[in-house]
Amino acid sequence: MSEKLIETKMINKSFHDPITIPILKDISFSIDKGEFVSIIGKSGCGKSTLLYILSTMDTDYEGELYINNQLITGLKERELARIRNEKIGFVFQFHYLLNEFNVLKNVMLPGIKLGKYSLKEIKDRATEKLIILGIEDQALKMPNQLSGGQKQRVAIARALINDPQIIMGDEPTGNLDIKNTEIVFDIFQELTTKFNQTLLIVTHDIEFANRTNRIIEMEDGRILTK
């Protein structure tokens, strides 16, 4: 049996404004190392909410979250920031690159923040990630000079810079056309097969989900199938 990377125990979350509406109900599941998992479900079923809880950014919930068998629930904001920096890589629907920095610097930033390697090593590693994603020639451009698909690939490179244990994506292909969606999916596929990267992707796109190792379907705040 393979190792559990993320595990949740009875996670519940409600919105209280203006009236209490339960969003997530008794979510208990786990993701193993090396899995390529997708979460699908209708709008408002709580799949994004769940992702943000797993990402440690949302701390307003009941229940317990474990990453690497370490209890994450109740940790301080600074410790959570450190975990996000070191163990989790993000890809969002919108690329969220920093327009003030060039592509290379955007990829490097989380690495510099982690401070594990020297600046030169981080630069080499960032270039290496850009090569994997096939956009090393764009390294010195500013983000606003890139196409949507290129931007999303830069965002993936940024997510990879600290060799995270898991990459989480919130509709990473939601804004992309079919061709770029295909490219991004291929990159994910390559990461999981070649580098044994764990991936957790929230998506609307059933076709996209069907090609992943495992689909978690959600409805009304509950997990339907595993």
Added chain:
Amino acid sequence: MNQKLIIDIAKSLLLARWRQTLVAAVGVTFSIMMFIALLGFMTGLNDLLDGLILNRTAHVRIFKEVKPNPFQPADNQNEIGYNFVNSIKPSGNGLSLDNTAAILSALKNDSRVLGVSPKVTAQVFYNVGNVDVTGVINGIDVEAESKLFHFKDYVLDGNYLDLKNVPNSIILGKAAAEKMLANIGDVVQVTTPKGDRQMLKVVGFFQSGLQELDKVQSYCSLSTTQKLLGKPVNYITDMSVKLLDLTLAPKVAKEYSALFDTDTEDIQTANSQFETGSSVRSIISYAVGITLLIVAGFGIYNILNMMIYEKMDTIAILKATGFSGRDVKLIFTTIATSIGLFGGMFGLLFGFLLSSVIDQIPFNTAALPTIKTYPINYNIKYYVIGIIFSLITTYLAGLFPAQKASKIDPVDIIRGK
């Protein structure tokens, strides 16, 4: 590493919006500039006005008041009880201080004393044709008076040292000289109250700035005045003592009064109004300067607030990729204080330049013949206060927006798209 990264990000955010940054920095620069120029100018004027009094006033004046002897012969006859004596008149040898040589040497040996200038005051008449004009001649020790009380600054024409070098010479009050139509090199005649006449050569003019004073006051050397009055060389009516520490004056005055058995007056008692004036003037200049900085602080607060609204996405992504709230706060306070630092430094520079310009503006006043331009105080103290205050205001102005930025929930921003 972390610090360097935060400075790096702050710098990029600043440069990405350099126009806005410039506006904020110019606000700080302007306030600091005005703060420096204003304070330099105000305190320069303050020092000038203080100098009007301080330069020319003895810290402790030793003199003898004309007054009746408190001990009357009747007291010898009837030592117990009260003696009623009518029509008591002042007695003794008038205005002369006793034992002047001993007093002078005692003062010279006192470590608190910077210097002493002895003086003889003589009431005279200037004889102009057949009209007599009343006047006062101050016999002074020219060098001591110059060194301690800036005598030479008030001598308009002629060389003040001639007073010492030319025998029987006089420096006339400017207004008195005009009345007598006397020029340098002329000889004027003065008559003492006892009827002695003396011819004195005019070697210069003196202008104190007080017209009434210049009409009557003239200066001679100590020996000339003593000769005029027919008094010996130990005849001294006044001693002006300058202390190292002005604040000791009242205590020292009291001490000398008892020691030398004479009358003394300290500068604080003689000029109590001047201290009040100067402290009020400094308070006003500080108030204006600080108001300017606070206004600039609000400008920075506004700009940072706007910047944070604009940079919501950046803040959210920084947080998502592992920057803590504290890091975000540091980034924004770094932005604010660097605006303060650079704006403040340019403010100091421009403040200095503006001060130098003011320093060149002509300013002629009858009261101070040596002052030709507006006075400026270039005390480094105001520059230090300026830069520290600009850092503090900008830090505080940045603190609240930074706090807000540090509390931004990345989920709200990212999901809001």
